[in-house]
Amino acid sequence: MVILEELKKVASHPAADELYELVRRRLPRVSLGTVYRNLELLCESGMVRKLEYGGSQRRYDGDATHHYHLRCVSCGRVEDAPIKPVSEIEESLRKMSDYEIIGHHVEFVGICPECKRKAPRTATQTKRALRKEKKHGTERITN
Amino acid sequence: MVILEELKKVASHPAADELYELVRRRLPRVSLGTVYRNLELLCESGMVRKLEYGGSQRRYDGDATHHYHLRCVSCGRVEDAPIKPVSEIEESLRKMSDYEIIGHHVEFVGICPECKRKAPRTATQTKRALRKEKKHGTERITN
DNA sequence: GAACATATTGGTAATGATTACTATTTCTAA
């Protein structure tokens, strides 16, 4: 319950170790394994979504309703994209494919306002950042 | 060059170790490290795309043009989705967000015809599979 | 409430994909 509460509190889609730190403030004796284990259970029960886009760590989302994400290639933060999902796209794919379509996920990549301000980039720098960020999201929790 | 050629030959979006096996048929002395290193270089030069959707392994795509993917939750295979990308979606997000939008990726999830045939699933089974498949894509190269 | 069965946890070890490292090999150009 604490894990779920803390996850719902933040908008940052934290990775397991980040959430572990948050939970530890309330339950100083929890173990990282417990966090992983219960995140898995919460995912299975459909209350939490596991995000597996770029980067070396998975992120967790306390909002399990269908929505898209927006990732900053510069600092690595992931936010909810402020547009509503277009489910019609699944319909159009159904017409073209023999797959039984279950769902779809969308990730936008871009540069967040803060990073734009901090370090306006040339196109080349942006491309380089876009490559780098694959390795590991740079920024951690700020919430 | 051999790495790129082999990658372009297959439609299966292989993981590094799968591609390693393919390359080894032509260059029996290559090391896995060389495959990783050159895949990285090919990605940086824009000739290869790294796919970081679900599963524990990254996949590589010899087609770097913008397109969507379709993953079977049952066997883990990843194919190109036979619909063209809708770039307008980036426009609509630009109106709603202060991010500088660079691009977007879409992954559809579903059940491939073969898996549908092999093992028609109840809704519950499908959900369970959909959870499981996050852990590790089941099927490997068949090409 | 005591006695027992069951479930969950903490702590640590194992796993596995990726990256880093380094001695050796291969290329390059004068």
Added chain:
DNA sequence: TTAGAAATAGTAATCATTACCAATATGTTC
């Protein structure tokens, strides 16, 4: 050919995640 630079093979290190297990907590029955 030969010195210097670049790439490679093979192996070690890294790090997120998972597995394991003894210990603890929780629940249940009488």
